[in-house]
Amino acid sequence: MQKSGAAGVPVLISPSEPNDLECGKCSAEERGVMAVAVDEASQLRAYGVERRHDGLIYWKSDSTDHPRNWSTVRKVFDTAVIIALEFYTTVISTTGASVADTAGPEYGFERRQALVAFTFMYQLGQAIGGCLIPPFSEVVGRRLPYLVSCAVFSIFCILTAVVPSPSLIYIGRFVTGFASAAPSVVIAGSVEDIFNAKRRVWVVVLWNVGTTMGLCFGPVYATYITAMAGWRWVFYSAAIVTGVLFAALLAIKESRSSMLLGRKILHIQRHTKISDLSWHNPDYSPHFRALLDVVVVRPVTLLVTEPLVIMVAAISAVSWGIIYLFTESLATIYGSIGFTKTQASLPFLAVALGTLLTLIPRFWDMRVVRARQQKRELIQPEDKIMGFAFAAPALAIGLTWFALTVPPLVTGLHWIVPTLALIPIGFAVNELAYTLSGYLSDSYLLYSASAFSGLAFVRAIVSGLMPLIADAMYTGLNSNIAGSILAAISAAFCVVPWVFFRYSRKLRQRSPFACFSLETHRRTQVEMD
Incomplete structure (x- = not known):
């Protein structure tokens, strides 16, 4: 009463x-x-x-209208569709280097110019889109960015294949990269909207495994389609698949709880005589300047002022960029072993296999979560980053192993030896992506999309540059020296997890934005995380 x-x-x-x-x-x-x-x-x-x-x-x-209380069928369908969209656009993101080999000469591009057109422009578009689209989703919701980006992606894939213009290659790859930013980063907010911390562990695992596998399948996908049907069918097929996904996206529901609450209050105002329906609205933007603050200023501020976002962005960008570096370097390395062009794309499957190992640290995470719940304690973001401590040395070991077992340093060695080194690299790349993106999502909660957009920007720029860096490194140096440089950089990351364990909670508690996000989350949640 x-x-x-x-x-x-x-x-x-x-x-x-x-x-x-x-x-x-x-x-x-x-x-x-x-x-x-x-x-x-x-x-x-x-x-x-x-x-x-x-x-x-x-x-x-x-x-039952709150996304955390949706039926299992609804949660599974919506999550499956957006993860499928993220997976497929990620596949297309790593097709650039393979397509550049065939399409570049057709347009009179030199090798590096072709890499810029087909690889860097896509990542540049994703970097800019990664800053603009995710925070915008905190104003207009999650569903609209998915729909618009998927439609734009499909249309510009067709234009890239059909219109015989070098300029349109640059434009088409930039626009499709921009559109791909929506599933890449808005999905972090969608997962937080729908699942509590315990269930979110496995959903984020599925998302990250799918994304990393998408990176690995891209070169194989592009190489075989180009060999069988020509490079334009890489983009025709992309248009067809994203067209189907667009139809599936029409059936998903909006998941941002604050937006749904606002809609419900408007409905109550129209159909009842209840007055004073005030509510806490974290998405309120009274004018364009406030909207600009949400979409542009907030993500940039997070990226340059929040130590946690800066560290996560730097580490994630380098590890993620290694896959893009491999899209250019593995073909050369395995070609020197005697592989054909299509065969040289298959070692990416070893990287994909390594991503499955990320399931192992999750059992540790769940043990920590259960212990917290039994003690009726709140689950902290730091409770789920133990995998970071496993991934950093795995990356250093894998890169060192690979660098020391390929020509010209070693000749006559069976191809399986360096290929096995790609398995821990795959595990490390995916585990770093999982733990670090999950950490940002848990730390910034309702504003996770804004925090994640800074990460996405840095990661996309570094990923776009990596094939160009690989072309210079593996041409100017040899595969062993270039690989050893990467191994040395990754070795420096091995100390970072312990810095996180010691200082991240204090940094998070001192962050006014993280504290405000937590308070906002508590006002709109329906269950304790």
Whole structure:
């Protein structure tokens, strides 16, 4: 039951607490006010919301309209569709180096010019889109960016293949890269919207494994399609697949809980006589300048002022970029062993195999989560980054192993020996992506898309540069020296996990943005993470 408290703010009365109505001492006017309050509460309950002590409207914890309470079928369908979109656009992102071999001479491109057109322009578009699209999703929701980006991606894949213009290659790859940023980074917000911390562990694993496998399948996909049907069919097929995914996206639901609550309150205003439906709206942008702050200023501010975002972005960019470096270097290395062009793309499958090992650290994560829950303690972002400590040395070991077992330093060695080194590299790349992106998502919660956009920007720029760097390194140096340089850089990362374990929680607690995100999350959640 509710009654009017100080300043007219409704407050709750415990059913066991004596009150004026029960004692028969209130006036007819007071009884009328209380009856209205009871009627209001029942109406709000019917809509899955409630008014709390502060007078604001919140979700009821059991509301089936809140994304955390959707049916399992709905959660599985929506998540599967957006992960499929992310997987496939990631496949297309690593086709550039393979396509450049065939399409470059057709357009009169030199090798590096072809790499810029087909690889760097895609990543440049993704970098810019990664800054603009995700925070925008915190204003317009998650569903619209998925739909628009998928449609644009499909259209410009067709144009890239059909129009015989060098300029359109640059434009088409840039625009498709820009569009691919939506599934790449908005998905972090969608996963946080739908799943609590315990279930989010496995969903984020699936997402990251799918994404890293997409990177690995891209060169194989492009090489075989180009050999069988020509390079244009890489883009024709991309247009067809994303067209199908667009149709599937039409069936997904909006998942941003604050936006859904706002829509529900508008519905209540239209269909009831309840007044004062105030609520906490973290997405409110009263004018264009405020919108600009959300879409541009906030992500840039996070990227340049938040130590945690800076560290995560730097480490993730280098590790992720190694796959893009391999799209240029592995063909040369395995060609020197005697592989054909199509065969030289197959070692990427060893990298993909390594991503499956990321399931092992998750059992440690779940053990920590269960221990927290048994003690009724809140799960902290630091509870799920133990895999970081495994991934950093695995990357250094894998790169060192690979660098020391390929020609010209070693000749006559069976190809399986360097290929096996790609398995720990695949594990490390995926594990770093999982733990670091998950850490940002758990630390910044409702604003995870903004935090993730800075990471995505740096990662995309570095990934776009990596094939160009590989062309220079593996041409100017040899495969062993170039590989040893990468191994040395990755070895320096081995100390970073322990820095995280010691200082990350303090840095997060001192971050005004992380603290504000946590408070906002607590106002809109329906269950404890």
